[in-house]
């Protein structure tokens with residue numbers, strides 16, 4: 001029988017734990033609770049909370065809502081969301097992760113203090129990601145978002161740059177971006193950069209690499225939209241090419257387990273422990 005191990009370092013980070021416990025607390029008071037966007041990038045966990053009454057809505061919907069309770073998830077929101085809520089009498093349950101909140105404030109402060117004719121805010125992150133939208137909102141939409149080294153062509157190197165990172169980007173990739181900007185920035189032009197990557201993800205990398213290398217096959221459990229899931233999955237694949245991404249136990253292909261003596265299960269900061277346990281149980285019954 002195949003030996004199955006769940007990575008102890010995988011599972012919800014404290015930002016997600018906090019958002020989910022706030023949702024559960026509010027749902028125990030009254031079953032009508034709205035959440036702006038998926039509370040977590042994991043459809044099974046969303047479905048579990050929706051069964052308790054949580055209703056997921058998008059930004060268009062809240063513009064037409066009034067007198068309801070609206071939970072803001074760990075990713076945070078731009079200032080406009082708070083303004084709409086205030087205008088519509090929507091009561092906000094703010095579950096923005098404290099790490100994201102600190103980053104929003106830091107960007108806002110830099111934006112308000114800088115000379116805009118000489119310097120720009122640049123954010124290293126995924127265009128359109130909810131957290132990045134919240135960060136760009138601190139600059140009235142004026143920040144430039146870069147996702148990869150090739151996006152540096154968007155920057156004017158004769159103007160100052162103040163660089164921040166989305167919390168879930170890779171530390172190595174951020175280092176590469178910093179090095180490239182340093183190499184290209186005009187002489188005497190200001191370049192300030194802040195490594196604002198959350199260590200809840202970065203600190204998991206050495207552990208997940210070790211874990212992936214210890215097993216014959218790795219099942220990485222995460223939703224496709226999870227940004228930190230992509231980073232951690234990439235690290236697993238580097239350490240063990242026999243790594244497969246699944247979002248639930250139903251997606252396990254028995255062929256992956258043939259010839260394997262050990263299987264490791266790990267996941268993102270948005271992957272519930274109970275889901276990894278379900279995957280482990282399925283492997284044990286299939287092998």
Ligand code: SF4
Pocket residue numbers: 013014015016074075097098099100167168198199200201228269
């Ligand atoms: S990964 Fe870090 S910043 Fe993001 S929700 Fe978790 S603790 Fe907060």
